[in-house]
Amino acid sequence: MEYVIEVENLKKSFGNKEVLRGISLKIKAGESYVVIGGSGSGKSVLIKCILGLIEPDGGIIKINGKDTSKMSQKELFKARLKCGVLYQGGALFDSLNVIDNVSFGLIYGYGMSQKEAYKIAIEKLESVDLDESVAKIYPAELSGGMSKRVALARAIATDPSIIFFDEPTTGLDPITSGTINDLIVRCTKEMGISAVSITHDINSLKHISDRVGLLFNGSFIWEGTNKELMSTDNPYVVQFINGNAKGPFTEK
Amino acid sequence: MILDRIGRLFISFLASIGNLTLFSIKSLAAGFMPPYYWKQILGQAVQIGYFSLPVVGMTALFTGMAMTLQCYAGFSEFTAENAIPSVVMIAMTRELGPVLAALMVAGRLGASMTAEIGTMKVTEQIDALTTLSVNSYKYLVFPRILTGTLLLPFLVFIDDVIGILGGYLVGVYYLNFNAANYIRNTFESMATWDIVSGLIKGAVFGFVICLMGCYQGYSSKGGAEGVGRATTNSVVASSIMILLLDGILTFVLF
Ligand SMILES: Nc1ncnc2c1ncn2[C@@H]1O[C@H](COP(=O)(O)OP(=O)(O)O)[C@@H](O)[C@H]1O
Ligand SMILES: [Mg+2]
Numbered sequence: 243m244e245y246v247i248e249v250e251n252l253k254k255s256f257g258n259k260e261v262l263r264g265i266s267l268k269i270k271a272g273e274s275y276v277v278i279g280g281s282g283s284g285k286s287v288l289i290k291c292i293l294g295l296i297e298p299d300g301g302i303i304k305i306n307g308k309d310t311s312k313m314s315q316k317e318l319f320k321a322r323l324k325c326g327v328l329y330q331g332g333a334l335f336d337s338l339n340v341i342d343n344v345s346f347g348l349i350y351g352y353g354m355s356q357k358e359a360y361k362i363a364i365e366k367l368e369s370v371d372l373d374e375s376v377a378k379i380y381p382a383e384l385s386g387g388m389s390k391r392v393a394l395a396r397a398i399a400t401d402p403s404i405i406f407f408d409e410p411t412t413g414l415d416p417i418t419s420g421t422i423n424d425l426i427v428r429c430t431k432e433m434g435i436s437a438v439s440i441t442h443d444i445n446s447l448k449h450i451s452d453r454v455g456l457l458f459n460g461s462f463i464w465e466g467t468n469k470e471l472m473s474t475d476n477p478y479v480v481q482f483i484n485g486n487a488k489g490p491f492t493e494k
Numbered sequence: 495m496i497l498d499r500i501g502r503l504f505i506s507f508l509a510s511i512g513n514l515t516l517f518s519i520k521s522l523a524a525g526f527m528p529p530y531y532w533k534q535i536l537g538q539a540v541q542i543g544y545f546s547l548p549v550v551g552m553t554a555l556f557t558g559m560a561m562t563l564q565c566y567a568g569f570s571e572f573t574a575e576n577a578i579p580s581v582v583m584i585a586m587t588r589e590l591g592p593v594l595a596a597l598m599v600a601g602r603l604g605a606s607m608t609a610e611i612g613t614m615k616v617t618e619q620i621d622a623l624t625t626l627s628v629n630s631y632k633y634l635v636f637p638r639i640l641t642g643t644l645l646l647p648f649l650v651f652i653d654d655v656i657g658i659l660g661g662y663l664v665g666v667y668y669l670n671f672n673a674a675n676y677i678r679n680t681f682e683s684m685a686t687w688d689i690v691s692g693l694i695k696g697a698v699f700g701f702v703i704c705l706m707g708c709y710q711g712y713s714s715k716g717g718a719e720g721v722g723r724a725t726t727n728s729v730v731a732s733s734i735m736i737l738l739l740d741g742i743l744t745f746v747l748f
């Protein structure tokens with residue numbers, strides 16, 4: 243079996259606060275894996291460690307079979323181009339308009355000419371149901387749903403083999419969330435891209451996941467497929483899915 | 495107790511100097527390696543050079559004027575009015591030009607650098623740069639440090655000229671100096687080294703302001719409030735550094 247991402251015994255603390263206490267995770271090619279867990283449980287830290295944005299304290303991370311700690315700076319940057327990221331707040335560059343945002347990785351990463359990059363950028367905008375008319379708009383003027391779309395277009399612009407979605411629907415209304423979910427499914431399933439997503443949104447979770455891991459207290463306390471998620475009687479999962487105030491999550 | 499506090503303060507001071515040094519090495523090493531982001535560098539040059547001119551020019555003009563008046567009040571007691579043009583000249587080129595320009599730039603530009611980069615940091619735009627395979631030190635920090643270092647001397651020079659002009663205006667039109675004499679006295683006391691040393695100071699201050707501005711931006715944590723705090727830190731820290739380095743440089747250069 244080929245894994246696009248392998249994480250073994252990943253550890254990370256900030257000061258004396260242990261955020262990740264030995265996480266292991268394997269993601270197959272084409273698979274959509276979703277990490278769930280309470281706010282501040284370390285979900286974002288986990289994907290930032292995988293992307294090399296945060297240096298882990300211990301453990302092994304492999305992307306497409308290659309140990310990232312053994313990569314040179316150059317290889318690492320190259321590997322990152324094959325990882326698209328949709329950040330929690332979109333993280334569009336404020337100082338650049340939509341088309342420059344979407345074509346950024348193509349120009350700076352792949353060294354394409356502006357003309358070439360713009361052409362691809364417009365294709366990518368179309369694949370998230372936007373068009374040329376938004377090209378010259380700056381991120382500050384976009385609505386929440388639109389800026390998520392633009393961010394998604396930027397994430398897929400470099401033709402990544404893995405995409406990371408950090409709370410893609412948080413802060414959006416249910417209908418806009420639904421369209422973003424559809425887009426995520428389209429980008430991953432139809433293009434065969436593997437995905438690692440973080441979400442609190444149960445609807446989104448049912449929609450986009452193949453496999454799910456529940457993060458609690460620095461490690462996965464439950465892992466299973468989308469189907470198992472709905473039928474499990476694991477008290478943690480049950481509490482999380484149903485949003486109960488009482489349960490093992492909130493016990494001390 | 496007190497010793498303990500002082501010791502801890504001293505250690506944290508050393509640690510921040512260390513971090514700052516590391517930060518500048520990282521940025522310079524990244525920046526001097528091709529490819530070069532000319533668009534970024536040019537954009538910063540416009541920011542620093544052009545948009546700082548009005549503020550810097552205004553302060554220089556009024557400082558030059560005020561200094562001439564003050565000198566007159568003092569010097570006329572000893573009938574030493576003739577020394578005024580040269581005192582203004584020396585004070586402007588050696589001290590006030592560089593320090594004033596630097597303080598204004600720290601307040602205007604250093605602050606906005608920290609706010610901009612800090613916002614990028616807390617909204618994950620810097621992470622996004624990295625995952626789109628751009629070294630953020632090269633893209634954000636180096637252009638600012640480079641243009642700051644190269645352009646502050648230019649601002650200092652403008653500052654010198656306008657300050658001296660301010661002195662001339664007050665001297666000739668308010669204190670009724672003879673214009674020709676005033677000009678002759680001014681130029682007679684002009685020394686290349688005074689001017690050059692001021693420009694050197696300017697370059698050092700420019701480097702420090704932009705370095706501090708970027709560094710504090712990168713250190714921002716936790717949303718808008720964190721960015722605000724970092725911005726204040728940036729201005730305070732660069733202002734202190736400017737005055738401290740001014741003392742040291744004056745000592746070294748003369
Ligand atoms: N750079 C950092 N420095 C210190 N603490 C951090 C940093 N990044 C995250 N943390 C802490 O790690 C914990 C997990 O954060 P995060 O992964 O963002 O949570 P979430 O699961 O909501 O995405 C939080 O308590 C946060 O305060
Ligand atoms: Mg998060």
